[in-house]
Amino acid sequence: MMNSDAPAVLPSGKPRIERLEMLGITKCFPGVRANECVSFDVGAGEVHALLGENGAGKSTLMKVLYGLYRPDEGEIRINGRPVQINSPVDAIRLGIGMIHQHFMLVPSLTVAENVALGLPSSRGPLTDLDRVSERVVELGKIYGLHVDPQARVWQLSVGQQQRVEIIKALYRGAALLILDEPTAVLTPQEVDEFFVILKQMVRDGHAVIFISHKLHEVLAISDRVTVLRDGMVVGSQPRGEMTKADLARMMVGREVSLQPEKPVLTPGRARLEVHDLWALNDMGVAALQGVSLSVHSGEILGLAGVSGNGQRELAQVINGLRPATKGQVLLDGKDITTTSTAELIPLGSAYIPEERMRDGMIKDFTVAENLILRDHHRPPYARAGFFDFKAIAEVAAERIRAFRIKTPSQETLAKNLSGGNIQKIILARELSRDPRVIIAAQPTRGLDIGAMEYVHQRLLEERARALQAERKEGAAILLISEDLDEVLALSDRIAVMYEGRIMGILNRAEATPECLGLLMAGVAPGVAEEAVPAT
Numbered sequence: 001m002m003n004s005d006a007p008a009v010l011p012s013g014k015p016r017i018e019r020l021e022m023l024g025i026t027k028c029f030p031g032v033r034a035n036e037c038v039s040f041d042v043g044a045g046e047v048h049a050l051l052g053e054n055g056a057g058k059s060t061l062m063k064v065l066y067g068l069y070r071p072d073e074g075e076i077r078i079n080g081r082p083v084q085i086n087s088p089v090d091a092i093r094l095g096i097g098m099i100h101q102h103f104m105l106v107p108s109l110t111v112a113e114n115v116a117l118g119l120p121s122s123r124g125p126l127t128d129l130d131r132v133s134e135r136v137v138e139l140g141k142i143y144g145l146h147v148d149p150q151a152r153v154w155q156l157s158v159g160q161q162q163r164v165e166i167i168k169a170l171y172r173g174a175a176l177l178i179l180d181e182p183t184a185v186l187t188p189q190e191v192d193e194f195f196v197i198l199k200q201m202v203r204d205g206h207a208v209i210f211i212s213h214k215l216h217e218v219l220a221i222s223d224r225v226t227v228l229r230d231g232m233v234v235g236s237q238p239r240g241e242m243t244k245a246d247l248a249r250m251m252v253g254r255e256v257s258l259q260p261e262k263p264v265l266t267p268g269r270a271r272l273e274v275h276d277l278w279a280l281n282d283m284g285v286a287a288l289q290g291v292s293l294s295v296h297s298g299e300i301l302g303l304a305g306v307s308g309n310g311q312r313e314l315a316q317v318i319n320g321l322r323p324a325t326k327g328q329v330l331l332d333g334k335d336i337t338t339t340s341t342a343e344l345i346p347l348g349s350a351y352i353p354e355e356r357m358r359d360g361m362i363k364d365f366t367v368a369e370n371l372i373l374r375d376h377h378r379p380p381y382a383r384a385g386f387f388d389f390k391a392i393a394e395v396a397a398e399r400i401r402a403f404r405i406k407t408p409s410q411e412t413l414a415k416n417l418s419g420g421n422i423q424k425i426i427l428a429r430e431l432s433r434d435p436r437v438i439i440a441a442q443p444t445r446g447l448d449i450g451a452m453e454y455v456h457q458r459l460l461e462e463r464a465r466a467l468q469a470e471r472k473e474g475a476a477i478l479l480i481s482e483d484l485d486e487v488l489a490l491s492d493r494i495a496v497m498y499e500g501r502i503m504g505i506l507n508r509a510e511a512t513p514e515c516l517g518l519l520m521a522g523v524a525p526g527v528a529e530e531a532v533p534a535t
Contacts, residue, residue: 008205010175011142016044016205017095017175018079020065025074027060031408034060036231037074042176047198047208049218049239052228053251053448054420055406058211061228062178065209066098067091097174099165101181101419102357107154111147112136115168132171139170143204144197158307159190166197176207181419183217195221213420213448215244227251252450260456260489263464267492268297271476272318272437277327279317287313289500291327295437297473300463301505302491303480306520310500311480312354315441318478319351320344321359331437345374348436352426352443354480356419360426363415367407368396370414370425375433399428404454420447431458438462441480456490484513498522 010016021041027034035057042048052058063069065076067085075082078094085091091098105114112133122128133149140146145163153161162182169177179198183191198221202208212218218225219239226236227250235250248256272295281287287310295301305311316322318329320341329337331347339347353359361370372381372392380391396410403424407417414422427443440459444452462475481487487494488511495505496519503519518524 011204014173019043021077025071042207044205044207047210047222049210049222049225054418056228057231092172095175097169098178103161105153111164112149115171178209180211215247248449265298267299268473270294271297273330275328278325279313287500295476295478299492300477300490302487302494304487305497309497315439350430350435350438352440354441366411368410371396371399371429403428438477
């Protein structure tokens with residue numbers, strides 16, 4: 001619960017928020033009641049977690065608190081006093097800061113320039129970036145948020161970019177931080193570092209609202225947990241009174257399987273083969289250095305590794321989005337090394353990209369348009385050069401239902417949906433095409449527990465299904481994930497990448513978190529010597 005011993009003034013010199021209360025908040029959109037009479041509170045020195053499925057109303061509630069939306073009913077109080085928050089400027093003035101899941105940084109600017117962006121200079125018409133840099137260094141020392149103020153954002157790791165976002169909020173005097181999926185893009189090591197920083201901030205008197213789908217993280221960091229479902233509060237209790245199973249049940253409204261059942265299968269022939277593959281990253285540096293692996297029909301090969309070790313480039317080369325400088329990629333024995341993405345579709349390739357907003361959908365297209373995006377020019381969606389809108393609507397309705405996509409209508413623009421529902425659109429489009437090979441890069445990133453359960457089930461079904469016509473074997477699935485629990489739960493074999501190389505490929509039975517962790521760090525333990533051959 002709240003740390004009453006926390007100091008009345010924060011280390012930054014700003015007064016702390018003793019208690020913030022949201023009372024009876026209701027917010028409606030056309031066709032959707034996003035929040036219905038929701039009450040929520042948080043105090044200084046406390047982490048209050050907010051849980052719920054995608055579309056449950058978490059983000060809407062926080063956008064009301066941050067001034068991005070105006071509530072239709074209800075009020076907000078700070079230290080017992082009603083306040084009006086009509087914009088983020090009002091929220092910041094009151095000591096409320098928000099760290100968004102997708103960072104609001106300008107990559108080409110320095111850290112100091114990003115922190116100062118939008119704020120008046122202390123020198124009037126002249127810039128004061130030297131003073132900003134000094135303050136960034138000072139805040140870094142106070143909170144353990146060490147980052148070079150002169151570094152350009154594009155040069156920083158994802159974890160360092162998140163530190164910049166937090167420094168931005170603290171620089172503006174935030175006493176309460178809203179953290180929206182703060183660990184969704186972090187590696188396990190960065191999550192550990194982030195939690196150390198977060199605990200220090202709480203000890204210093206900050207109030208924190210923590211939004212996450214990761215139940216183990218919620219139980220590790222929070223003091224209290226409130227669960228939303230369909231826009232309403234279904235429960236709020238201290239962390240110690242809840243288990244992961246309890247939280248999952250409250251979120252989804254039914255029992256949820258936290259460990260997927262994976263039937264034992266005998267893998268078939270190799271459907272996807274990669275031989276001595278080399279490729280460059282965006283900086284012109286070798287990202288893949290002689291990668292070789294194979295994925296068989298009816299098999300899930302998990303690819304583990306810390307972000308930035310070549311996984312993204314490997315997926316892009318296989319899917320025709322990045323040229324290989326050397327090596328070969330085969331799909332069902334056919335050389336596809338130089339095949340374009342469009343030409344891969346009829347060959348039975350499906351791709352769930354890591355960057356869903358950039359590579360997986362068009363944000364200004366409707367839900368229905370995104371659901372048929374890769375096949376829009378083929379029957380039944382188009383005939384003789386004209387769209388068949390009835391067929392498009394029927395298919396879209398079926399996929400929305402099957403994948404539980406929460407959207408006001410098929411005509412809603414994709415950019416207006418939550419990240420999890422955008423991911424469901426991509427999954428629905430790719431897995432509905434009867435694929436032979438599936439490249440799934442971070443397929444459950446940002447998804448709630450119910451959606452994760454569904455995605456895991458669908459991938460396992462694709463692994464096991466008897467294909468129609470001339471194909472009688474299950475799909476070959478390359479699962480690229482930074483979530484070791486997910487890799488261990490779904491994979492038949494596990495490959496580990498480090499600095500563009502395959503460190504080892506292990507059978508699932510001999511893969512342990514400790515062994516995989518060593519391989520991910522570039523250390524080959526004894527078990528790696530017994531790993532099965534890369535191909």
